[in-house]
Amino acid sequence: MIKLLVYRTAPLALRPLAILMEGMLPQKPTLLALSLPIAMMALMLSSxxxxxxxxxxRKNESCFGTLxxxxxxxxxxxxxxxxxTLLVVLFSPLFESTAALSVIVCLTFIIEKFSxxxxxxxxxxxxxxxxFLVQxxxxxxxxxxxxxxxxxxxxxNAYLVSVLLAATLSLFIFFRITGLLPSLGLSGLPVIKNNVVYFFGGFLPASYRQIxxxxxxxxxxxxxxAFLALAQLAQGLSVLFNVRFQIPYRKIIARKPMLFQKLMEPAMKQVLIVASTIALGYVAYPMYIEVSGMRLYLQMTFFLPIVVADAMVFAVLSSYLGYVQWLFQPKKASCFYLMAALLAVLIVSMLLAVKYQEIVNLSGIPIVTIGIGLIWLFMLKKRFFV
Structure with a gap:
């Protein structure tokens, strides 16, 4: 278990370090900070x-070649x-991306997808x-x-060359491991159609984490x-959550998932209570403090509690969302995904109407996502886990 935990968490420390290094460069460029969440959202939606x-x-089965x-x-x-889709979004008036950033995002997605x-x-x-080596x-x-x-x-220029080389190497490694290369034959379309519910299922966690x-x-x-470095590091909480509550109990989850969920519910409630308490503490005053003038280490200290709270809510939310697309009818699950997404759009639209981003500092953003995540969890439990 310890070895598995090290393999899972050690690579997570690289990206926070890289984001902090980019923030220390002159003019604070955002090639990594911006391209990574866009590519990761595309990855989750393509999963x-x-x-x-x-x-x-098995290789000796007659259907192996067809599969x-x-x-x-x-x-x-x-x-x-x-x-x-990435190119359409990046070149839309909403995003107004440069050609260099668009190329970087698409190549980063290739690295993420094949890795x-x-x-x-x-x-x-x-x-x-x-x-571990691939990670x-x-x-x-x-x-x-x-x-x-x-x-x-x-x-x-260095980033463009590096991302191109890394994308090429990722494709080569995928071929060496699997012996396969992507194609555009028609045989894969029915498989995508039959599993399209997973696209909608991936949209909620992708939106929660990356948007x-x-x-x-x-x-x-x-x-x-400062915030994104902490957010990347806090993803380790999801890994710890899975190692503690998911991986050791895979057989039980597969055989009696509803019973397992019921047994784990008290522990998950405790996690949500802690996260909600932290979020309410920020609402009381800290999210109105001017943060941009602080030094980097002070910004990270200020954001750490709310980042941890956000990661805790996401860990519980992603666990419940995993049950939905696995256990329930695709039509019923898709209706829930649509309702949840529309509710989030409504909340964000109302906040934009009152110019919320001008009233609060950056910590106001994870407070909104925590609130939306808690509402989604309430909807999930009322609809599927009564």
Whole structure:
């Protein structure tokens, strides 16, 4: 268990360090801070499980070749749709992205997608050392342009070259591990269609985690690196949550998931009570304090409690959302996803109408996400877990 925990958490320390290093560069560039959450959101939305049948089959079965073709085709279509959507969003008037940033985001998505698929294959084979090395590459390549920039080189050009090389290497590693390359055959389309509920299921956690980070970089430029470094580090709480409450009980979860959820509910309530108390403490006064003039370490100290609270709510929320797409009818689950998304849009629209972002400091953003997450959890329990 300790070895697995080290493998899971050690790579998480690389990205916070890289984000802090980028924040220390002159003019505080945001290539990493902005491209990473956009690419990660695209990754979560593209995580339709087209691999399940292929991994369950054995090589000596007659259908193995057909399932491999379906996996390749499904992966190819997901890749094409995701990159096309990214380009449309990035060049829309809402985002107004530069060509360089658009290329960086798309290549970062390629790194994330193929690293994710390689990691899944290695985890299925229980090759945890290989999984760990892929994660090191996935998070570690960003230090190349950062080191070049610290030595006086051009950060943007170094970043473009590094992200291109890392994307190429990620594709090569995926081919070496699986022996497959994405294609655009028709066989993968039915697999995507049959599992499209996972796209909607991925939208809520992707929105909860990544959209606030994109907004933070756009609106709170001076505070963004300190907050995002903490947010990346706090993702380790989700890993700890899974190691403590999910991984050791996989057999029980698979056989009697509703009973397991009922047994774990008291512990999850305690987590939510702590997170809610922290959020209410910030609402009382701290979220109105001027933070942008603080030194980096003071900003991180100020944001740490609310970042931890946000990560705690997300850990519980993602656990419950995992049950929905697994246990309940796709139509019923999709209706819930739509209602939850519309509610979040309504809340955010009301806050924008009163110019909420001008009233509060950056901590007001995770307070909103915590509130939305708690509402989603209330809706989940009333609709599915009565």
């Amino acid at each position: 339709v499980p087209v691999h399940l049948a292929y991994y369950k089959a 491999a073709s379906q996996y390749r085709s499904g992966l190819g279509w997901l890749f094409l749709i995701s990159v096309s 994710d698929e390689s990691s899944r294959a290695l985890e299925f084979r229980k090759n945890y050392l290989g999984w 090191i590459l996935r998070s570690g390549w960003v230090f190349i342009p950062l080191i070049i920039a610290l030595w006086g080189g051009g950060y943007k 606030p980070r994109i907004v933070i970089v756009k609106v709170y430029h001076e505070q963004a690196h």
